[in-house]
Amino acid sequence: MSNEMTGAEMVVKALAEQGVKHLFGYPGGAVLPIYDALFQQKDVQHILVRHEQGAVHAAEGYARSSGKVGAVLVTSGPGATNAVTGLTDALMDSIPVVVITGQVPTHLIGNDAFQECDTVGITRPCTKHNYLVKDVNDLSRILHEAFYIAGSGRPGPVVVDIPKDIQFAKGKYTGAKNVEHKSYKPKLKGDMAKIQAAVELMKNAKRPVFYTGGGIINSGNEASVLLRDLVKLTGYPITSTLMGLGAYPAADPQWLGMLGMHGTYEANWAMHDCDVMICIGARFDDRITGRLDAFAPHSKKIHVDIDASSINKNVKVDIPIIGDCAHVLEDMVRLWRTSSAQPDKKALADWWTQINKWRARKSLAYKKSSDVIKPQYAVERLYELTKDRDTYITTEVGQHQMWAAQHLHFQEPRRWMTSGGLGTMGYGIPAAVGVQMAHPKSLVIDVAGEASVLMTMQEISTAVQYRLPIKIFILNNEYMGMVRQWQELLHGGRYSESYSAALPDFVKLAEAYHAVGIRCAKPGDLDAAIKEMINVDKPVIFDCVVDKAENCFPMIPSGRAHNEMILGDAAESIGEAVTEEGKMLV
Amino acid sequence: MNMAVIPTTSHYPAAQTDEREQRRTLSVLVDNEPGVLARVIGLFSGRGYNIDSLTVSETEHEKHLSRITIATTGKPMVIEQIKHQLERLVPVHRVVDLTETGRALERELALIKVKGKGDNRVEALRLADAFRARVIDATTESFIFELTGKADKIDQFLLLMEPLGLIECSRTGIAAIARGPESM
Numbered sequence: 001m002s003n004e005m006t007g008a009e010m011v012v013k014a015l016a017e018q019g020v021k022h023l024f025g026y027p028g029g030a031v032l033p034i035y036d037a038l039f040q041q042k043d044v045q046h047i048l049v050r051h052e053q054g055a056v057h058a059a060e061g062y063a064r065s066s067g068k069v070g071a072v073l074v075t076s077g078p079g080a081t082n083a084v085t086g087l088t089d090a091l092m093d094s095i096p097v098v099v100i101t102g103q104v105p106t107h108l109i110g111n112d113a114f115q116e117c118d119t120v121g122i123t124r125p126c127t128k129h130n131y132l133v134k135d136v137n138d139l140s141r142i143l144h145e146a147f148y149i150a151g152s153g154r155p156g157p158v159v160v161d162i163p164k165d166i167q168f169a170k171g172k173y174t175g176a177k178n179v180e181h182k183s184y185k186p187k188l189k190g191d192m193a194k195i196q197a198a199v200e201l202m203k204n205a206k207r208p209v210f211y212t213g214g215g216i217i218n219s220g221n222e223a224s225v226l227l228r229d230l231v232k233l234t235g236y237p238i239t240s241t242l243m244g245l246g247a248y249p250a251a252d253p254q255w256l257g258m259l260g261m262h263g264t265y266e267a268n269w270a271m272h273d274c275d276v277m278i279c280i281g282a283r284f285d286d287r288i289t290g291r292l293d294a295f296a297p298h299s300k301k302i303h304v305d306i307d308a309s310s311i312n313k314n315v316k317v318d319i320p321i322i323g324d325c326a327h328v329l330e331d332m333v334r335l336w337r338t339s340s341a342q343p344d345k346k347a348l349a350d351w352w353t354q355i356n357k358w359r360a361r362k363s364l365a366y367k368k369s370s371d372v373i374k375p376q377y378a379v380e381r382l383y384e385l386t387k388d389r390d391t392y393i394t395t396e397v398g399q400h401q402m403w404a405a406q407h408l409h410f411q412e413p414r415r416w417m418t419s420g421g422l423g424t425m426g427y428g429i430p431a432a433v434g435v436q437m438a439h440p441k442s443l444v445i446d447v448a449g450e451a452s453v454l455m456t457m458q459e460i461s462t463a464v465q466y467r468l469p470i471k472i473f474i475l476n477n478e479y480m481g482m483v484r485q486w487q488e489l490l491h492g493g494r495y496s497e498s499y500s501a502a503l504p505d506f507v508k509l510a511e512a513y514h515a516v517g518i519r520c521a522k523p524g525d526l527d528a529a530i531k532e533m534i535n536v537d538k539p540v541i542f543d544c545v546v547d548k549a550e551n552c553f554p555m556i557p558s559g560r561a562h563n564e565m566i567l568g569d570a571a572e573s574i575g576e577a578v579t580e581e582g583k584m585l586v
Numbered sequence: 587m588n589m590a591v592i593p594t595t596s597h598y599p600a601a602q603t604d605e606r607e608q609r610r611t612l613s614v615l616v617d618n619e620p621g622v623l624a625r626v627i628g629l630f631s632g633r634g635y636n637i638d639s640l641t642v643s644e645t646e647h648e649k650h651l652s653r654i655t656i657a658t659t660g661k662p663m664v665i666e667q668i669k670h671q672l673e674r675l676v677p678v679h680r681v682v683d684l685t686e687t688g689r690a691l692e693r694e695l696a697l698i699k700v701k702g703k704g705d706n707r708v709e710a711l712r713l714a715d716a717f718r719a720r721v722i723d724a725t726t727e728s729f730i731f732e733l734t735g736k737a738d739k740i741d742q743f744l745l746l747m748e749p750l751g752l753i754e755c756s757r758t759g760i761a762a763i764a765r766g767p768e769s770m
Contacts, residue, residue: 120621125632129676132620149676183617183679309670312663 003174007136007167008033011073011100014143016043017176020071022062022437023047024055028075029115030102033167035073047437047466050458052079054430056086056157057456059097061434064417065392067220069151070097070434076104077115080161081122085424087157088126092421093243094218096155098146105165106134119161128156129184133163136171144176153186154307155218186306190323190331198278198302198319199335205276206347207354208236211259211288214243214420215281215305217413219325223247224413226329227280233336235348237355239267241282243420246410256355257364260288261556262402265363265565266355268554271296272562273354280304281325284314285421286585294561304328363554363567364406373523375400375475375546379407379447382473385530390442391415394431396452397423399481399552404447426455429472433459436468443471443534450476450543451500460513463539471533471540474506477548485551490583510541521545558585609638609659610685611692611762612669613770617677618644618652625675626654635668636660639694639737641759651679655762657737682770689765695758696740701728702751710750717743728753 005013011034015023024047027035038046049055052074059070074083080101090097104113120132129149131142139162146158202208210231216223224247231238231254238248239259248255257264259271271277277299282288284303289295292314301317303310304325311320321328366376379400393408394417395401401418410416417435419427428446436444446453453474463470475481483498507517516538520529526544533540553568559582616622623642630637639657644650658668665683672681684690698719700710707729714721714731717739723730733743737760744755764770 121624124621124625125628181676184676307670307674309667309674311670312666316663 003172004170005173007139007169008037010140010173012037012041014140018147020044023071023073024049024058025073026052028079030076030164049462052082053085054456054459056083057427057430058434060090060095061417061431062438063096065414065435066438069147072099075102077117080119089419089422089424090157091126094155096150097157098150099159101161103161103163106163123159127159130159132161133166136166136169140173144179148179188324188327190321190328194319194321195331199332201276203341203343206344207274207351208276209270209274210238211277211279212244213241213282215325216244216247223326226333229333237270242405245416246413249411250409258405262552265361265554266358268562268565269358270355274299277301283310290556291561366568373546375403375550376407378544379403381526383408392435392442392444394428394446396428396448397425398449400447400449400475402552425452429456429459432470433462436470445471445473448472448474450474451480460515464514469537473542475546476543477546489578506541506543515539517541519543558582605661607659607661610665612656613682613684614654614672615679616652618650619677622677629671639759641761655760657760684762690762692736692760692762694737694740694760696733696755698731698755699753700747700751701753706750713746
């Protein structure tokens with residue numbers, strides 16, 4: 001029979017059939033048969049990472065920037081446990097990845113065998129779904145199902161754990177056609193009556209605001225197009241979460257900037273004072289809402305989400321709509337066009353006047369300097385010098401991430417890859433590797449901090465091996481900046497363990513990896529150095545030596561409301577900005 | 587709309603509501619596959635929900651379907667979360683809130699060991715009769731009763747057995763089903 005093959009061959013065939021061109025992985029004893037099958041084919045290219053966490057982040061970067069499902073192959077035991085951070089990251093940010101893990105042979109499971117761990121047990125709470133394959137004849141179905149589950153509905157990571165004997169066993173391969181699941185059936189269309197009610201509420205709004213998130217991006221590029229249509233039709237202001245940046249063009253005058261803890265003054269005040277909030281594909285995360293009992297207190301709320309469990313989780317909403325963003329937006333655009341009701345022009349004009357007053361505070365402004373590079377200035381210059389190029393940005397986690405979100409202005413979706421929900425330091429380099437694999441000709445930059453970047457620095461070696469000219473732009477302030485900022489805010493400036501001592505020489509480090517190192521410490525030299533970085537056709541580590549004491553503003557201190565945010569020019573009093581209760585929060 | 591602020595010890599200052607905790611019985615139809623119970627239990631422990639009682643058994647062998655009955659308590663927003671979180675699990679077919687749909691029957695079975703002599707032994711037997719508990723094992727100094735009924739009936743019986751020589755008991759947890767001709 002022609003479709004009789006080994007489990008290992010099935011894995012490769014299923015990957016190819018699912019359109020996987022690049023597989024991020026690391027070999028080991030329990031996946032050797034699959035690596036042997038990979039060796040003997042040309043459909044799937046394997047990218048050898050340097051640590052399994054990097055494999056998952058690379059697949060995340062690949063998935064987010066391309067809209068495809070990312071694929072990972074790792075071995076049993078430590079291979080699987082190292083992947084856990086990446087899996088949790090993908091779960092929190094709804095990124096579709098399929099992670100294939102090797103497992104000890106079926107008869108050894110439970111015996112504490114060498115490199116054995118309970119992979120499905122460990123990954124159960126950090127995956128959308130997971131499988132342990134016990135029969136080779138189930139393998140191809142499970143793999144196709146895994147891709148379907150990872151990529152559909154609210155996307156997320158799926159683990160398929162394959163014991164080594166299953167990889168050797170021969171069985172029947174079934175194709176990817178008509179994958180259907182008995183119980184998993186995501187709902188795409190929203191309830192029409194609810195959408196009608198939502199559009200009616202929107203038409204009657206006096207102080208409306210769109211609050212959108214990563215769901216728009218996950219829904220596909222069509223959702224971004226429809227969002228732009230709807231926002232333009234309504235003339236209403238729009239803000240977005242960290243994860244949703246790029247879905248709406250930042251250059252547009254209706255764009256208020258990001259909202260939340262480090263969002264703009266105008267975005268947060270608009271959220272606080274709005275009378276109708278239209279939340280699409282966002283989940284009222286604690287970074288967004290601040291103090292819940294003072295969150296948008298005078299508003300009616302519409303919430304569109306594909307995941308019913310996101311609705312009424314943190315904030316009670318008035319019109320919940322369960323469905324895919326693109327589907328619901330399409331209905332909203334149509335209903336808005338056909339409805340004869342007219343928005344209150346006078347009220348909207350007043351609302352915009354108010355918003356422009358908030359905007360005039362210029363909350364992202366900072367004190368310029370001619371002798372030390374301000375981190376905001378570095379990001380601004382990076383933006384100016386890359387904005388006309390085909391650029392993708394990844395980040396690590398911390399102050400630099402927030403400065404990147406504030407000062408890089410994204411005009412398109414899928415250009416911004418950052419760890420939002422989990423806040424994983426070390427996400428940026430491997431994610432950049434994944435993005436560059438998906439977009440070999442594009443400019444891929446990891447805006448990084450010197451502390452985060454050391455967590456997964458080894459992946460620069462992957463970039464060198466595959467000639468991926470990623471740029472690692474380190475805002476080096478010799479501190480875990482966000483930790484230091486919180487210690488200043490909450491703990492009397494006692495900087496416990498937040499100083500980056502014994503840092504490597506990043507230029508020499510780059511050279512040691514056969515990459516290119518560039519250092520810049522003077523504002524006057526910055527443009528030339530950034531241009532040099534862009535023009536090098538190799539991986540670059542850019543050590544941008546910045547002001548060590550700069551804090552990230554504006555900021556809603558924990559435990560405070562949107563209208564209690566502090567701005568950079570009021571920053572002298574930040575020691576008193578946090579209440580005793582707020583100190584308990586993260 | 588947001589409610590008045592009530593001081594809270596929780597990690598995040600939530601919009602406090604004056605809604606009270608409710609007890610709900612949920613019936614969850616799942617694929618009978620390895621790990622499905624762990625998924626359900628992990629969901630409850632991981633998100634800090636209460637499980638007052640949980641029973642699980644295969645109910646349709648050909649279709650590989652099991653039915654999990656969960657009794658839980660929580661504020662209305664939490665109960666709604668629990669249902670949606672359960673529905674989100676891939677092997678879950680349906681979640682039915684039997685308390686909300688009303689008219690549900692709930693039963694539990696308990697095996698109860700009572701040790702005693704003389705008057706206590708006679709009294710235990712007399713009460714067992716009143717509660718329609720069956721004697722399924724006996725020695726000259728002990729009985730094992732089998733009792734079926736609502737959970738509070740079993741609680742009541744155990745309370746009465748306490749002074750009469752209650753040794754131990756084993757309870758199944760609640761099985762529940764909606765009245766009437768319809769299936770879930």
